[in-house]
Amino acid sequence: MVRSLLASDPALSRGREFAHNASETRGPRSAFQRDRDRIIHSIAFRRLKSKTQVFVAPYGDHYRTRLTHSLEVAQIGRVLARTLGLDEDLTEALCLAHDIGHPPFGHAGEKALDEASARQGGFDHNAQTLRTLMRLESPYPAHDGLNLSWEVLEGLAKHNGPVTHAHPALAELDSAYALDLPQWSSLEAQVAAVADDIAYDNHDIDDGLRAGFLHLDDLLAVDWVADGWRAVEQQYPRVERSRLLRELVRNQIGLMVNDVIEHTRAMTRDLASADEVRAAGRMLAGFSPAMHEQERQLKAFMYDRLYYHPEQVAAADKAREVVARLYAAYEQEPALMGEGWAKATPAAEPDRTRHIVDYIAGMTDRFALKQCQEIYGLVPGDLSNV
Template sequence: MIPERAPYAEYPEHSRGRLTPEPISRTRNAYARDRDRIIHATAFRRLKEKTQVFVAHEGDHYRTRLTHSLEVAQIARSLAHALRLDTDLAETVALAHDLGHPPFGHAGEDELQAQMEPWGGFDHNVQTFRVVTRLEHRYPQFEGLNLSWETVEGVVKHNGPVSHRLDEPAWKAIADYAPGWDLRLGTFASLEAQAAAIADDIAYNNHDVDDGVQAGLFSLEDLADVPLIGPVLHGVRRDWPDIDDRMIRIEAVRRMIGAMVEDVLAETEARIAADDIRSTEAVRTAGRMLVAFSPGMLADLGVLRKFLFERMYRHYRVNRTRSQARRLLGEMFQLFMAEPATLPPEWSGKAGTSDMAKRARAVCDYIAGMTDRYAIEEHRKLFSLDLALDL
């Protein structure tokens, strides 16, 4: 049975509309239509070979940005359902949240930020905004995907107000865009967008544990004394003393996701009641995020994140991959800046300008859109004479 939506939920029939007005769909509400546009976007398909921590060719079972986005969408939709929010909007923001990530995860983002430092910087959240409002070309009547106001707002503000960031060069795209369509950048986003944001935290913390064990970066025994996951592992072994380590890992991750979801639901319901939230306006003008972890869960997650940082994100094998990825992207960026004619035709025209800031942004957009595999192959073609002769 579908519960009645709460008064502080977003209602698609009350959407503030799209920047370019369009006829209402007969088959889908506004947020479901946004979701479908994201799923059909080129940038969404490319997520299948963009990585979280590992490079896409390192193993078939590690998370990619695509599998991660689907897992975030599932958790976001579950949270929204339990909180009586609009599940389509929560799912839509979750599916869109990583569209701006470059190849090679955070290593790729760090390198593009370094290369773009003189030309306005790089931020994956802003790049996601640029993808959905400008870079996707699928419709003759407008740039981008022409998503509804609430979806674009959620993409920009799912982690909270951003007006304090508009002076940062990387955020110029949003600062320039907002006057034409006020996204209320100083307020919080909808509860649906907040649910997508915390679903991201739940997904990556749990699945990095899963991937790290599978990759041999640490063992289940190493996790025994880590808050949250340690007690869960103990409980699984107590309840299922005869199952193997693979099933212990899977069951522990499943239980940990469940525990984090229940914690978010309890904390969120308490905050909504304490702040007397009765409308979407009250959500936006609240003095804090309403969809949140409890203080106890946050403390446990802090210890888990510290463990993952030390044992996974800075493991020497991961460091080597990060180093290779940064060199690869940096070399391509510098070559394209010096010789824009080496870019594919659809990009060389954009980068062929004498305005170096515009050239840099075109080069950055091209590289940010690459998958891991494409970036590796493109680098080989550019820097290996044998491969270049075969083109």
């Protein structure tokens, strides 16, 4: 691989929030490789295995969770980074960590926490990712957090581009360790963001078809997906449909990946450094206008037919009730969080609310249900719909 002039260089990293002994390398790794490894070995990363991706607390072993989704994002991100000559380790670290701040039950849990903590600024999963990595996940004796490099933290903070109105939790972290929030991020961070889109656009189709919430005939209403299906049928006329559907998803991923590579190269042709990427003032890594429109159509279909499916909405309502009940219980009686968390509960706001939110946001689906059962003697019905 030829390294691009636009790649982030770990040897030129802006450093870490807390000083560290440079002689303690623990193996021949770059700064970004160390960041990736710290993320993979963290408790917060392991908890993703039992957090909702699309389906709430699924019984089936074949449905994606936040962990498997993050691994799939990282695989796509690595391919993009390697082909574009970017730093693959930085890209992988960003892909693996991007969902660490998600609470139990996915967006349903996020909405419940946002409503419960609204008087103290609400909840944002991206800000919670930074808070988890910079303050809560603390395995080291010399400092709080994982002490990741500036480039990883910056890329995670700008998950959806520059931040002009930071969530209070993110603003507090930025005040302690400035992340240049109003500026565009590295090309690696931009690649990680589009890898996330490619992964969930296509893998959620796979899960939706498996669950029976999506049907092929409905999916073919999306014109460019229908074109892909006809091509697969023509290439494999006597193969069973289940295999063809997975081939369709693979082909769509490949189509999107190739489009991102071609478009990103065109957008960055006249740039000569990573600093010029940040100063460009616009998104450089992403879909071409034509693919962007096709992806928008697919997203609209998925929201209509899968994410807002009546059974999904019903499960999400139950999940929000679980989270809301947990918050109410801990707010009234912090001792219910357990000795360590209860003892550390601040007396003043907004720290008190944020402490309770931190506790709930770190839960897996399973642990949240267990806690609700122990506190209230019941949970609001069967949350799983697959």
